[in-house]
Amino acid sequence: MEQRIALREGLASGRLLRFPGAFTPLTARLIEDRGFDGVYISGAVLAAERGLPDIGLTTLTEVADRGRDISSVTNLPTFIDADTGFGEPMNVARTILSLEAAGVAGCHLEDQVNPKRCGHLDGKSVVEPAEMVRRVRAAASARTDPNFVIGARTDARSIEGLDAAIERAKAYVDAGADLIFPEALETVQEFETFRAAVGVPVLANMTEFGKSELFRASELADAGVSIVIYPVTLLRIAMGAIERGLDLIADDGTQAKLVPDMQTRARLYELLKYAEYSRFDADIFNFDIPQEHS
Template identity: 85%
Template sequence: MSARAAFRAGLASGRLLRFPGAFTPLTARLIEERGFDGVYISGAVLAAERGLPDIGLTTLTEVTDRGRDITATTTLPTFIDADTGFGEPMNVARTIQSLELAGLAGCHLEDQVNPKRCGHLDGKSVVEPAEMVRRLRAAVGARTDPNFVICARTDARSVEGLDAAIERAKAYVDAGADAIFPEALADLGEFEAVRKAIDVPIVANMTEFGKSELFTAQQLADAGASVVIYPVTLLRIAMGAIERGLDAIAADGTQAALVPQMQTRARLYELLRYADYNAFDHDIFTYQENS
């Protein structure tokens, strides 16, 4: 609950919050150590971890369990991708309750039609605004902690144009959304237009290989964004390194040349707090009272 309060306070602070995407619980610990404001948990990454495309194939249980695992490793607020809410409004209500119980600080729900697509790919379809309003009303009504942040994502920019996306954003704010996530905006001017139209925080998605330029944090702050997420960045860095490492092992017959690029065992144990676990075990399990 303290992380949720911190998220709320950050959104009200007027400064840009930076949320890199954690693809494992251990990466969340690194994100916190490096001084970021929060941890994002991407639906695309959750699907990719299972060898699946980001088309709505993951379940509420899978998303909730992964969210709980990542949240448990950090004191930072965790902000998770809840896709379209995993069903009709009643399912959306259960989604919010499940994510709250798992310790998440907030989530975003989107206005795509199922089966959904990655927000930066073509071929998306969006539901009628009234349908998304019902999703949001269900989400807000199901919330038990008022600090749990419910963000509405609209994918309408690529489908219906910027003006329609802004009108949807206004309707979603009226339905109770705490923040708006306008997906796949073309330039900083579009962020500024959304900022002028609504008075709740705006989430910017800086995903690589997408429709938006990779703007700097300062550019986004100047354009009126409140949160920037880097959803797949760490996974892409890691997968690139893994591919290069496998190529080297296949070519050289050994991983020896890769060792200087690796995280050391000592550093891994430091992140895992290995010494703390050993100390606990020594003090409790092997404790012997003096006679």
């Protein structure tokens, strides 16, 4: 509940919130340690970890479990990708209840046709606005915590144009969306136009290799954007390092040259809070063995 209130207050603050994407609970700890505002949980990353493309193959159970795993290890608010809601409006309602129970602070639903695809790929399709309105209404009606943030993502910009995407977003706000996620906008000015038109917080997706430029946080803040996510950045950094490391081990027969770039054992143990577990163990289980009487 405190995390949800923090997200609500952050969105109302007028400043830009920065949410890097965590691909493990441990990376969420590091995001918090580095002073970011929150943690994003990407559906594309969840699929990639399972060796799957981002085309709607993951399940509500997998998404909720990942939300629970990550939200339980950080004090920051977590915002999760709920794809198209995993079915019809009744399924969307169950999705919201499941994500609330998982402890996340909010989620976003999208207006793509199911099965969906990555928002920065060509060939995607969107449902009729009325169908997405039903999804959003189902989500807003189902939540039991009024502070749980419901975001509505529209992929219509690259299909129907900016004006049509804005009209869709307005309808989604009227249906109960607290936040709008306009996918694949092309300029900072488009974000500014979107924010002025919809009247609720707007999210910017700064994913690499996509249709949007990688705008600086200051540019997005000046455009009135409320939250920026970096959904796949940490996974891509890690996978790039892993590929280079595997090549070096294959060539050199040892990982010795990689050691200077590794996180140390001491730093890993610090993030894992080994010392706190040790103190807990000592406080609870430290006792004297009674002497036997002859």
